[in-house]
Amino acid sequence: MMMTDISHYLKTQSHLIEEELDRLIPARHGPYQQLFESARYAILGGGKRLRPILTLTTTRMLEGNVQFALRPACTLEMIHTYSMIHDDLPCMDNDDYRRGKLTVHKKYSEGHAVLTGDYLLTYAFELLASDPHLNAEKKAQLITILARQSGSDGMIGGQVMDLIYEGQKVSLDTLRLLHRNKTAALITAAIEFGGIIANANPSQLDSLRQFGEAIGLAFQVIDDILDITSSEAKHGRSIASDIRNEKSTYVSLLGIEQAQSYALNFYNQAIKALKPLPYDTSFLVGLADFILKRKS
Ligand code: IPE
Ligand code: IPE
Ligand code: MG
Ligand code: MG
Ligand code: MG
Numbered sequence: 001m002m003m004t005d006i007s008h009y010l011k012t013q014s015h016l017i018e019e020e021l022d023r024l025i026p027a028r029h030g031p032y033q034q035l036f037e038s039a040r041y042a043i044l045g046g047g048k049r050l051r052p053i054l055t056l057t058t059t060r061m062l063e064g065n066v067q068f069a070l071r072p073a074c075t076l077e078m079i080h081t082y083s084m085i086h087d088d089l090p091c092m093d094n095d096d097y098r099r100g101k102l103t104v105h106k107k108y109s110e111g112h113a114v115l116t117g118d119y120l121l122t123y124a125f126e127l128l129a130s131d132p133h134l135n136a137e138k139k140a141q142l143i144t145i146l147a148r149q150s151g152s153d154g155m156i157g158g159q160v161m162d163l164i165y166e167g168q169k170v171s172l173d174t175l176r177l178l179h180r181n182k183t184a185a186l187i188t189a190a191i192e193f194g195g196i197i198a199n200a201n202p203s204q205l206d207s208l209r210q211f212g213e214a215i216g217l218a219f220q221v222i223d224d225i226l227d228i229t230s231s232e233a234k235h236g237r238s239i240a241s242d243i244r245n246e247k248s249t250y251v252s253l254l255g256i257e258q259a260q261s262y263a264l265n266f267y268n269q270a271i272k273a274l275k276p277l278p279y280d281t282s283f284l285v286g287l288a289d290f291i292l293k294r295k296s
Pocket of ligand 2: 159241
C-alpha cells in the first residue's frame with residue numbers, strides 16, 4: 001500500500017476512534033466536572049491513534065466484527081494517554097507540550113494531571129469489564145492482556161528502567177528490553193486485542209504477537225530519532241527532551257544512521273512474522289511502513 005493511501009486510511013480510522021472516545025468520555029457538569037474536562041483535553045483532538053487503529057485493522061484483517069472492536073480499541077488509547085500524561089510530569093520527563101498543546105499539568109496542575117491519568121487508567125478497565133458485546137471469556141482475556149502489557153513486565157516496568165538508566169550507557173540488550181517494555185508491549189496488546197476479538201487461533205496469535213513486538217521496537221527507535229531530528233511544530237511535543245534528561249536511547253547509543261538501520265531490521269522482522277497468516281496483510285504492512293517512515 002502506498003503512503004498516500006495509508007494516510008487516507010489513518011484519517012478515516014482516527015475519525016472512528018475519536019467519535020467513540022467522545023461518546024465514552026462526555027463533558028459532565030457537577031462538582032468534579034474538571035476531571036472530564038482535563039480527560040477530554042488530553043485524549044481528544046490529537047495523536048496518531050496508532051494503537052486503536054492497529055486493533056481495528058487486525059480485527060478487520062481476521063474478518064472479525066470491527067464495530068465490536070471499537071470500544072476495546074479506545075481502552076488502549078486511554079492507557080496510552082494516561083502513560084503520556086504521567087510521562088510528561090515534572091517528576092518524569094518534565095515536558096511542556098504534547099500533541100501540539102500544553103501538557104495536562106501545564107494546562108491544569110500536577111495534581112490534576114496525576115488524577116486525569118489515574119481516571120483514564122481505571123476507566124479503561126471498567127469499560128472492558130462491562131463491555132456489552134464481549135462474552136465473559138473474551139473480557140477476561142482482554143483485561144489480562146491489557147493489565148500485563150501495561151504493568152510491571154510492560155509499560156510501567158519500561159518506564160522504571162527509563163528512569164533508572166538516565167545518564168548511563170547501557171548495553172543494546174538492556175535498551176531493547178527497556179523499549180520492549182515501555183513501548184512495544186502496549187503496541188503488541190493492540191494487535192492481540194484484534195486477534196482475541198476476531199477469534200484468532202493460538203498459532204495466529206503467536207504470529208500477531210511477533211509482529212507487534214517488532215513494529216513496537218521499530219516505533220520506539222523512530223521515536224528516539226524524531227526526538228532530535230523533528231521540530232516542535234511537526235512533532236507537536238517538546239523535542240530534545242531525551243538529551244535534556246540524559247536518556248538512554250538508540251540514538252545516544254548508535255547514532256542516527258545506525259539507529260535507522262536498526263529500525264529497518266525490526267521492520268523486516270515484523271513483515272516476516274506476518275507471512276504464515278492466511279489473510280490479506282496489506283493494511284498491517286501499510287501501518288508498519290507508516291511507523292518506519294513517519295515524521296511525527
Ligand atoms: C509517543 O507515542 C510515546 C511513545 C510511546 C513512544 P505516539 O507517537 O503514539 O503518540 P501520539 O499518540 O501519536 O500522540
Ligand atoms: C514514553 O516514552 C513511553 C511511555 C510508555 C509513556 P518517551 O518519553 O520517549 O515518549 P515521548 O517522546 O515523551 O512521547
Ligand atoms: Mg519518557
Ligand atoms: Mg517523554
Ligand atoms: Mg521519546
